[in-house]
Amino acid sequence: MATFATSDQLLVIIDPAARQTDGESVRIAKDVLSAGAAAKVCLPEGPEEFARALGRRGSRRPVVIGDGRALARTVALLHRRRELAGCALSVVPVGDGALAESLGVPRGTVAAARAVLDGAERRLDLLVDDSDGVVLGALGIPPAPVRAGAAPPVHVLLGRPWYRSLVRPLASRPLRLPAVPAPGPTRLRVEVDGETLVDLDQPVETVSVTPGCRGVAQVEVRPLSVGAAATPLLTSGRTVTVTGADFRYRADTAVSGPVRRRTWRVEEGAWGLVLPRRAPAGEAAAVADA
Structure with missing residues (x-):
């Protein structure tokens, strides 16, 4: 499980639907991420601009601010470009967060943004169909x-x-x-x-x-x-x-x-999602005994 330093550079892609759905949560997520790391923020106006921004990420770690559809779209784009294996993806759910939560992303904007900064990459399985479609959760x-x-x-x-x-x-x-x-x-x-x-x-x-x-x-x-x-x-x-x-x-x-x-x-293990780091066994036992 790969860990990351807050000095890593981030590419924060804010899905258009997230900006329309809950602008306040978007602002909070952007502020937390920008305060903890060097972040370049992209505001695509549609799917084509979203795809271009993702394709031009360079060495920056991509962070998607959006709902389950934005997360699934991002994984599908990286899969079709055969870039999924080498990309550690992060998400801050805004809107429908059920898919991200089912995969282990914390509930709440601040908690999810902190996991982007302090978390670790976890490799997850993926369902791929014979038309090159993908299924993350169900x-x-x-x-x-x-x-x-x-x-x-x-x-x-x-x-x-x-x-x-x-x-x-x-x-x-x-x-x-x-x-x-x-x-x-x-x-x-x-x-x-x-x-x-x-x-x-x-x-x-x-x-x-x-x-x-x-x-x-x-x-x-x-x-x-x-x-x-x-x-x-x-x-x-x-x-x-x-x-x-x-x-x-x-x-x-x-x-x-x-x-x-x-x-x-x-x-x-087809794709990597940055999730909160698991506590070491000794630390978890100490917390349970406290």
Whole structure:
């Protein structure tokens, strides 16, 4: 686990949505980072400028101030450029922080910014699909339904918060979303490391896949239940292939599809995220005994 000195130079990229969502949190994060390290601040106006700023980082450590979509976009950009392995990424969540929190980033602007300055790089597994898409935290089939008049709710799969809205508009009315009906059962073939876990003759309610550790993904399939709840099918593996008729899926915060077949593979330790340093065993024991 690599550690960093506060003398390191930072490239702080502030996502446009973060500036519109919570300008005060953005200001606090920028002030903490600038006070603790030499920081160059970029204010891109859109995805293209965001990508250019990231590509011109040089030797500076990139720090993204933004929500889960900004984090996922950054990882995807670095992955497509084959620069992910050599880049230690930091994030200060502003807006929807559920994805970053599920990966170990502290809750709260100041705590997250301090982790950027004082933390250490931790290598994390990544799900990569056959279209070069990436999944950091959770993959869900079908996507969770959205209720009318509210932001999407928390959906926990295998102990991970999948999506939670923390958006706080500064000068606009609360976001009103159209009603999206809950998807019905679907027929999918799910194969893990070449072995069929469930086939097309068994309707399923949900399939979830999360990167685990040491190159293995956790897979959960919930068969359609009639009366008593069906027992979830749990397994793990390095590759997951799903086949079915025009299914959609949620990868972190984005919905993709429809597709008829998609394969995800685990890339072990594919990316580095700067997180709070773990206390040494002796120090942790001393704190517990205090």
